[in-house]
Amino acid sequence: MLFSVAWLVGLAAAQSSQSIVSGSTVRVTTGADATPTLSLSDFEASTFNTGSMSLLSASTGAPNATASRTSSSVDPLTVIVGGSRTPSASGNMTASTTAAQPTNTQPCNNYPEFCTRKYSNITEVCAHNSPFVRKNNAGSNQAYGVTQQLNDGIRMLQGQIHEVNGTLYYCHTSCDLLNAGTVESYLAEVVSWVENHPFDVITIIFGNADYERKDANGNPLVTSKNFVSPITDSGLLQYIYQPPKTAMTLEDWPTLGELIVRGKRVITFIDYNFDTDAVPYLLWEFYNIWETPYSPTDIQFPCTIGRPEGLNQNKSQSMMYMANHNLNVEVSIAGSSLLIPNNVALNVTNGLNGTGSLGLMTNTCISDWGRPPNFLLVDYYNAGPFNGSVFEVAARANNVTYDRKCCGTASFAVELLRPSTTYLALIVGVAAALLL
Incomplete structure (x- = not known):
């Protein structure tokens, strides 16, 4: 079954209420029957060379998973996201508390730690x-x-x-x-x-x-x-x-x-x-x-x-x-x-x-x-x-x-x-x- 993830990414700073939508769609093969859509939100700033992570895995599975822009069979997808935010009654994005996120396995410039570094x-x-x-x-x-x-x-x-x-x-x-x-x-x-x-x-x-x-x-x-x-x-x-x-x-x-x-x-x-x-x-x-x-x-x-x-x-x-x-x-x-x-x-x-x-x-x-x-x-x-x-x-x-x-x-x-x-x-x- 194909697993579709719409990358809806809020790319403003943590204090901003702006939300930007990316049109990219990533499709990978998984064993799931459902096709959920994940709404991804603001990236968190990191301090110098701390390697702090705030990334979300779209599915569980082997490490070093990679994404594909085709429907070919690949490892489970790891999606790069940041701090979780949810809309308020007025429609603005406000911070919310969520459960701990899985550890990212997708390298950015060869290291998963780099994905959230400036x-x-x-x-x-x-x-x-x-x-x-x-x-x-x-x-x-x-x-x-x-x-x-x-x-x-x-x-x-x-x-x-x-x-x-x-x-x-x-x-x-x-x-x-x-x-x-x-x-x-x-x-x-x-x-x-x-x-x-x-x-x-x-x-x-x-x-x-x-x-x-x-x-x-x-x-x-x-x-x-x-x-x-x-x-x-x-x-x-x-x-x-x-x-x-x-x-x-x-x-x-x-x-x-x-x-x-x-x-x-x-x-x-x-x-x-x-x-x-x-x-x-x-x-x-x-x-x-x-x-x-x-x-x-x-x-x-x-x-x-x-x-x-x-x-x-x-x-x-x-x-x-x-x-x-x-x-x-x-x-x-x-x-x-x-x-x-x-x-x-x-x-x-x-x-x-x-x-x-x-x-x-x-x-x-x-x-x-x-x-x-x-x-x-x-x-x-x-x-x-x-x-x-x-x-x-x-x-x-x-x-x-x-x-x-x-x-x-x-x-x-x-x-x-x-x-x-x-x-x-x-x-x-x-x-x-x-x-x-």
């Missing part, structure tokens, strides 16, 4: 220069493509963008060094993954590497407007969440559960030349996120404000922040200076302990700011002292248990760790050849 209250791993995957290329930053990155647990994607003849490309430093293809084609692959993972929320930061270029009239050549076409044509637009404000505080962000139920599971930012009047869903990163020093060569990885410059302490306390933890080495070639990933140090850089480790930097940030970074930006996320070490660091910051398998099927980044001096010579040689 988007701003979770530490996720970011793939630095996500599109740049090319063996033996000085401009490469990752070993696997974006689909594998997302499968492994990456939930923030960042990349450098250049304009060529009116089209946006993901290119590292220049399109002659490493051209990973058009922004549209990359986003189309992301959309395919998003469509097949309805309980995951991802973030995309577009790095505008052409922010200083001007058109014939002296205006910025690349702004938010240039991203409308690849975002729309790739199919991404329908999944993008547009916040009520262009500058969101920590408390303003919704929970992952709210984003999932709304179907708005992608958050997009641009670092330079933003235009939220023309493209309101493409947020200016530095209204919402500050970063520690980027392109770091210092193994101490200080947890200080790098961008935006001049941000005051009070404002920074109300914003999300990203820890840039991609260690670089500077090489000089033909009089030019080039920063390339320090791959020979990845076992330490992406590790849990020791000077220069991601774990130590995260702990330093917690000590300095009273909360962990929201995003941990890394090169070759799959490399480290053990598989998934960067995700273990994030899990500890989130106070959850990391029990997933990582990463991919093979890692050329790890292979290149072995003859370290040979690898560095190879990279320098490739860089030199590409710059000639």
